[in-house]
Amino acid sequence: MSLEPSGPGHKQAAPGAAVPPFEVLVTQHGPAVLRLCRAMVGVLDADDVWQETFMAALRAYPSSGNVRNFQAWLVTIARNKAVDHHRKAGRLPLLSDSSMEFGAGAAPFRPVPGSCGSDDVQGGGDGVVRAVEAGETAGLVWAALAKLPPTQRGAVVYHHLAGLNYADVSALLGNSEAAARRAAADGMKALRTLLVPSEGMEHDG
Amino acid sequence: MDEHELPAELAPVVAADAEALNRLGAAFRKRASSEGLVDVAYRVIDSPVGRLLLAATEAGLVRVAFASEGHDAVLESLAATISPRVLADPARLDAAAKELEEYFDRRRRHFDLALDFRLAHGFRREVLSHLQEIGYGRTASYAAVAALTSSPRAVRAVGTACARNPLPLVVPCHRVVRSDGGQGAYLGGMEAKSLLLALEVA
Structure with missing residues (x-):
């Protein structure tokens, strides 16, 4: 598997451009990569994929110094690690290249309501309740995301959760920037419907 | 981004x-x-x-x-x-x-740490090696340190080496003062230098 990103969204660094301390990548992009991992493999397995992503990135660093957009580079590695993870587990990937469509029968996504706060007991009773509630709400969102068609899900996750611009999103999805933008908008619209199914609200946004 | x-x-x-x-x-x-x-x-x-x-x-x-x-x-x-x-x-x-x-806490007078001097080259590294000979609570002038080196007249260069010391505190550039008794500059600030000299004398 190549760690080198390719596609229109990745530009070469100017000669002599400084490569930042790896710590900067971890603190700046760690949160987005974790959201992406959770969207791709579920909350339980996301930790392993996050670790594998940053270990692979660190091993390749700084030979990857010609990468200008480190966030897109990390997202590409994370996506590949998630595909590896699903392959190892004998499942199909949630988010993948356009050539690897997500099988309708597979169910690799396993949202775990409450798991985010279940081991957080030091905050006292209120803290635990809040954490569990937050976890349950998060679980609902993960579950709703899992119901989106792959391209819409990919566009929403790569753009809104991983923070990539649409040029980089389209490179990962194998479509055009306009299509990626449209898929993200459609995905968010579908997500709103899924999250408030009982209220017959107008969707004019 | x-x-x-x-x-x-x-x-x-x-x-x-x-x-x-x-x-x-x-x-x-x-x-x-x-x-x-x-x-x-x-x-x-x-x-x-x-x-x-x-x-x-x-x-x-x-x-x-x-x-x-x-x-x-x-x-x-x-x-x-x-x-x-x-x-x-x-x-x-x-x-x-x-x-x-x-x-x-004044419980240690010498550092017992492995040091990597790769950020100081040539004369600067030579100066740093001599700084470690200035004992705890003592001071030496820039001229006195220069006199210990291979370029005894390079007083200003000693000042530069101190100002660019990559390992302040551990390599005690704060113990180098001006010949006229003045404290001299310090990359951690004058206040820090006073504090360190006072701490070691107490």
């Missing part, structure tokens, strides 16, 4: 991240270090002379930096000159942090 607006619907999956990220970050640093992938490990400690950045390579302590130097800038410089595999890894700096704490 431009900032993305986060749709309100997605806020719940972003909110619960901090605890998980701390745990993941700690495990990642430990694993990266054990696999020998961290070329420069660092931590930041509090001290009577302000926040201090401590950075080490496999060879030893390579950099001590005052807050006034800008810790982010120092880390970028370490990434550029040594290796960009720079990670916060406090455990690798345990010994240095402990010895500095003892020094500020």
Whole structure:
């Protein structure tokens, strides 16, 4: 598997451009990569994929110094690690290249309501309740995301959760920037419907 | 990377991240270090002379930096000159942090740490080696230090070497003062130099 990103969204660094301390990548992009991992493999397995992503990135660093957009580079590695993870587990990937469509029968996504706060007991009773509630709400969102068609899900996750611009999103999805933008908008619209199914609200946004 | 607006619907999956990220970050640093992938490990400690950045390579302590130097800038410089595999890894700096704490508590007069002098070259490195001969609680003039070197008249160069000492405190450039009795400049600031000289005399 190549760690080198390719596609229109990745530009070469100017000669002599400084490569930042790896710590900067971890603190700046760690949160987005974790959201992406959770969207791709579920909350339980996301930790392993996050670790594998940053270990692979660190091993390749700084030979990857010609990468200008480190966030897109990390997202590409994370996506590949998630595909590896699903392959190892004998499942199909949630988010993948356009050539690897997500099988309708597979169910690799396993949202775990409450798991985010279940081991957080030091905050006292209120803290635990809040954490569990937050976890349950998060679980609902993960579950709703899992119901989106792959391209819409990919566009929403790569753009809104991983923070990539649409040029980089389209490179990962194998479509055009306009299509990626449209898929993200459609995905968010579908997500709103899924999250408030009982209220017959107008969707004019 | 431009900032993305986060749709309100997605806020719940972003909110619960901090605890998980701390745990993941700690495990990642430990694993990266054990696999020998961290070329420069660092931590930041509090001290009577302000926040201090401590950075080490496999060879030893390579950099001590005052807050006034800008810790982010120092880390970028370490990434550029040594290796960009720079990670916060406090455990690798345990010994240095402990010895500095003892020094500020007046429980330690000599540092017993492996030092990596790769950031000082030529005459500057020669000056640093002589600074370590100035004992605790004593001072020497820039001219006296120059006299110990291969260029006895290079008084100004001694001043430059002190001002660019990559390992202040541990390599005691604060013990070098002006011949006229003046304290002289210090990269940690005049106040820090006074504090250190007073601490060692007490």
